[in-house]
Amino acid sequence: MPLLDIANLYVDFPSHQGVLHAVDDFSLQLHAGEVLGIVGESGSGKSVSMMALMGLIAFPGRVRAQHLRFAGQDILRASEAARRSIVGKDIAMIFQDPMTSLNPCFTVEFQITESLQLHKGLTRKQARIRACELLEQVGIADPAKRLVAYPHQLSGGMSQRVMIAMAIACQPKLLIADEPTTALDVTVQAQILDLLANLQKEHGMAMVLISHNMGVVSEVADRVAVMYAGQVVELQSASRIFDAPQHPYTQALLQAMPERSTGQARLHTIAGMVPGMLDRPSGCLFAPRCSSAQAACATPAPVHSGAELEVRCHFPIGTLEQSAP
Amino acid sequence: MTTKATPDTAAPVVQAQGLSQRYRIGQGLLRPAAMLHAAQNLSFRIEAGRTLAVVGESGCGKSTLARMVALAEPPASGSLLLGGIQVAGASSKEQAALRKRVQMVFQNPYASLNPRQRIGQILQGPLQINTDLKPQAQRAQAAQMLERVGLRPEHIDRYPHMFSGGQRQRIAIARALMLSPALLVADEPVSALDVSIQAQILNLLADLQASLGLAYLFISHDLGVVRHIAHEVLVMYLGHAMEQGDKDTIFERPLHPYTQALLGSTPTLRRHASGAKRIVLQGELPSPIAPPSGCVFSTRCPHASPLCHQERPTLQPFRDRLIACHHTVTLAGPAENAGNGSH
Numbered sequence: 001m002p003l004l005d006i007a008n009l010y011v012d013f014p015s016h017q018g019v020l021h022a023v024d025d026f027s028l029q030l031h032a033g034e035v036l037g038i039v040g041e042s043g044s045g046k047s048v049s050m051m052a053l054m055g056l057i058a059f060p061g062r063v064r065a066q067h068l069r070f071a072g073q074d075i076l077r078a079s080e081a082a083r084r085s086i087v088g089k090d091i092a093m094i095f096q097d098p099m100t101s102l103n104p105c106f107t108v109e110f111q112i113t114e115s116l117q118l119h120k121g122l123t124r125k126q127a128r129i130r131a132c133e134l135l136e137q138v139g140i141a142d143p144a145k146r147l148v149a150y151p152h153q154l155s156g157g158m159s160q161r162v163m164i165a166m167a168i169a170c171q172p173k174l175l176i177a178d179e180p181t182t183a184l185d186v187t188v189q190a191q192i193l194d195l196l197a198n199l200q201k202e203h204g205m206a207m208v209l210i211s212h213n214m215g216v217v218s219e220v221a222d223r224v225a226v227m228y229a230g231q232v233v234e235l236q237s238a239s240r241i242f243d244a245p246q247h248p249y250t251q252a253l254l255q256a257m258p259e260r261s262t263g264q265a266r267l268h269t270i271a272g273m274v275p276g277m278l279d280r281p282s283g284c285l286f287a288p289r290c291s292s293a294q295a296a297c298a299t300p301a302p303v304h305s306g307a308e309l310e311v312r313c314h315f316p317i318g319t320l321e322q323s324a325p
Numbered sequence: 326m327t328t329k330a331t332p333d334t335a336a337p338v339v340q341a342q343g344l345s346q347r348y349r350i351g352q353g354l355l356r357p358a359a360m361l362h363a364a365q366n367l368s369f370r371i372e373a374g375r376t377l378a379v380v381g382e383s384g385c386g387k388s389t390l391a392r393m394v395a396l397a398e399p400p401a402s403g404s405l406l407l408g409g410i411q412v413a414g415a416s417s418k419e420q421a422a423l424r425k426r427v428q429m430v431f432q433n434p435y436a437s438l439n440p441r442q443r444i445g446q447i448l449q450g451p452l453q454i455n456t457d458l459k460p461q462a463q464r465a466q467a468a469q470m471l472e473r474v475g476l477r478p479e480h481i482d483r484y485p486h487m488f489s490g491g492q493r494q495r496i497a498i499a500r501a502l503m504l505s506p507a508l509l510v511a512d513e514p515v516s517a518l519d520v521s522i523q524a525q526i527l528n529l530l531a532d533l534q535a536s537l538g539l540a541y542l543f544i545s546h547d548l549g550v551v552r553h554i555a556h557e558v559l560v561m562y563l564g565h566a567m568e569q570g571d572k573d574t575i576f577e578r579p580l581h582p583y584t585q586a587l588l589g590s591t592p593t594l595r596r597h598a599s600g601a602k603r604i605v606l607q608g609e610l611p612s613p614i615a616p617p618s619g620c621v622f623s624t625r626c627p628h629a630s631p632l633c634h635q636e637r638p639t640l641q642p643f644r645d646r647l648i649a650c651h652h653t654v655t656l657a658g659p660a661e662n663a664g665n666g667s668h
Binding site: 041042155157158185186187188189190191193194212213214215216218219242252253254256257258259260261265266267268269270273 | 382383489491519520521522523524525527528531546547548549550552553554586587589590591592593594603604605606607609610625
């Protein structure tokens with residue numbers, strides 16, 4: 001049984017102009033100890049899908065799904081109390097900007113011990129000792145001194161370490177890291193990525209790493225999901241997706257990276273823009289920008305799924321080459 | 326040396342010698358001020374049609390350098406020549422003329438365009454201040470410029486909120502080009518954009534450079550982007566130049582331990598294929614108010630020796646580049662590598 005089983009998740013935001021489909025038919029299975037990377041451009045729904053799992057979609061957002069199972073329990077239909085006992089304990093999340101996600105009014109100690117007292121029932125004293133251990137685990141020197149610090153007294157890298165300590169405090173089974181290194185410098189980013197990878201291995205946690213940076217994802221993830229306009233367009237193992245992308249969007253995204261085109265004067269670009277709320281195509285969402293779009297692409301793209309692979313496309317790249325010799 | 330404000334077209338667009346900047350900070354009623362040395366002794370030149378990229382982490386002084394070159398603030402010491410004209414000695418009238426030759430593009434296109442102005446007003450602003458063109462001629466120029474940056478002339482009456490991030494950055498570039506500058510100072514111009522949009526803007530910058538012969542001072546922390554767009558590279562750390570040279574020299578054979586670490590810690594798809602290990606530096610950037618004595622990088626350098634903690638290395642020519650490190654000779658190894666690349 002997979003640890004996380006999301007089937008047909010939809011997140012909609014109604015507004016007076018129309019309905020924004022932020023997440024559109026998102027399905028995913030994640031096993032214990034596995035690292036999944038989710039990549040996509042801004043607005044592709046990568047964060048919103050995971051926030052829906054955490055129950056963080058506020059009114060007027062609507063979350064629908066066939067089921068949202070975590071360790072066998074459907075948390076979409078569970079009672080509030082049952083959900084609260086899972087979220088924050090077995091599923092934890094790290095947010096993008098450590099400077100704004102820590103509460104500036106409370107000390108590091110208060111923020112780390114809060115969940116320990118709540119979920120694990122530790123006393124203040126016990127929680128303090130545990131918080132000290134956690135800070136040490138995430139590589140903060142002199143933890144006892146840092147416990148009494150306020151967030152503004154910490155650097156960006158240090159704040160992100162505190163965020164990670166908070167997230168792993170209750171030994172979660174699933175850690176969701178939403179752009180954990182985007183706000184950090186490259187040398188600190190490398191430290192944080194290493195820390196996350198090590199913690200993941202030590203604790204056998206499953207991890208979802210959300211990033212717009214394909215380099216970051218390629219270094220940490222086992223499998224990679226590529227999202228476009230709210231849909232997962234491709235899901236493949238990290239060892240294959242960057243060399244043999246099956247979806248035209250994945251291929252175009254890789255070609256647009258400066259890293260992939262050294263020596264050429266011009267970079268590959270993707271024509272047009274991500275569809276917005278009002279100009280969403282009725283067929284395949286990528287068709288208007290796709291260089292290999294055909295007449296059939298005016299209808300919604302089917303999901304081809306194989307053993308190791310899932311592609312939402314009428315003509316995945318591999319099959320196209322086979323059929324057109 | 327000419328004293329008039331007519332720039333010499335044969336002279337490099339920018340020539341900086343020993344540029345330094347320091348800020349007085351933290352002064353209170355009873356508390357003495359501390360000195361923050363944001364940039365120290367930076368020298369470089371940019372010719373027309375060339376791009377100098379400045380790379381480094383936050384707080385290394387990249388943006389201070391950009392502000393000095395864009396004449397937004399005078400350097401504390403050092404000389405800056407724009408088109409062969411000494412900036413410090415110029416009269417205020419000459420300085421105003423020099424300012425037209427340097428324009429800036431900022432990081433965040435959502436913050437750098439006035440939301441209450443139409444695109445036409447935004448683009449005509451530089452013309453209103455600096456030229457005596459009639460409003461109609463200004464408008465015609467603005468419309469022409471919109472086409473040049475890949476937008477449509479009819480966009481001229483729209484407001485910034487009606488555009489996407491990539492389009493806004495095009496507008497910001499159009500505004501910078503309104504006065505036909507010789508140099509564009511671009512401070513992280515593509516950092517806020519998605520990969521596919523980033524590629525469009527980088528292509529636009531390359532096209533404009535080819536057609537207008539623009540020089541770029543390109544500031545970025547993204548080494549993939551720098552590798553694509555730069556001709557020369559300046560690597561900075563805590564206000565000091567660490568390594569400086571031709572792009573291929575720096576990227577193919579980085580010699581300074583900091584450049585190596587910077588390149589090594591950048592996540593790439595290539596490493597996934599090769600299975601190589603990422604270089605991870607220990608610790609974080611020291612405070613620029615109290616920089617380490619000796620080499621500023623010595624606190625994090627894997628090769629640091631007692632000498633590094635005592636004496637600050639100067640930037641010196643070494644084979645095909647400039648480098649500030651005590652251990653260059655031992656780290657570089659035999660000269661055969663450099664011999665291949667230098668002809």
